[in-house]
Amino acid sequence: DARVTQTPRDKVTEMGQEVTMRCQPILGHNTVFWYRQTMMQGLELLAYFRNRAPLDDSGMPKDRFSAEMPDATLATLKIQPSEPRDSAVYFCASGLVRGEGDNEQFFGPGTRLTVL
């Protein structure tokens, strides 16, 4: 049963610390998405990659956030330095995009980040 995995599931850190969240997409999927979910803002798209290349990161605060795909089995989202307002649940999703519009996405369980 193929699924998207994310680590860690929970992270509590102090303001100013670096946070790295990891995602393993489903094997064979060519597109990886990072989302952030908060009570106030709901679900926000931060960035996404196609075949490991960044396609759109316009939703991401550029000064402190960075996203990469070192290889096809790993996507990372880094926050440096972290701030209390970054507290949220971060979801990774992957999908096989073939251009015709059936862009079904498969979501991971999320990383719950708390910045004190």
Next chain:
Amino acid sequence: AQSVTQLGSHVSVSEGALVLLRCNYSSSVPPYLFWYVQYPNQGLQLLLKYTTGATLVKGINGFEAEFKKSETSFHLTKPSAHMSDAAEYFCAVSGGSQGNLIFGKGTKLSVKP
């Protein structure tokens, strides 16, 4: 450009009652439409999707949705609510060849005993 509007951020029904969650979309191309469900402390999972063909789409857990092009709607229904249906539901439309989905703001469904 594509967009999705979900009417009602909270819907409350009694157990056994009809569930109706509303979704209207805007799309410059033939739409591909999705409903996702999010249970507490979990990620989103696909309930059902409309791609092409039959406009009445059946999904998991007894849910179904009907694509109505004339009304630009894709409402989600279930004849009889169960307590286990309490969750947040998201409607989404395909962003086209970019490969992304445009999500609505979600509707939280509560089911009263």
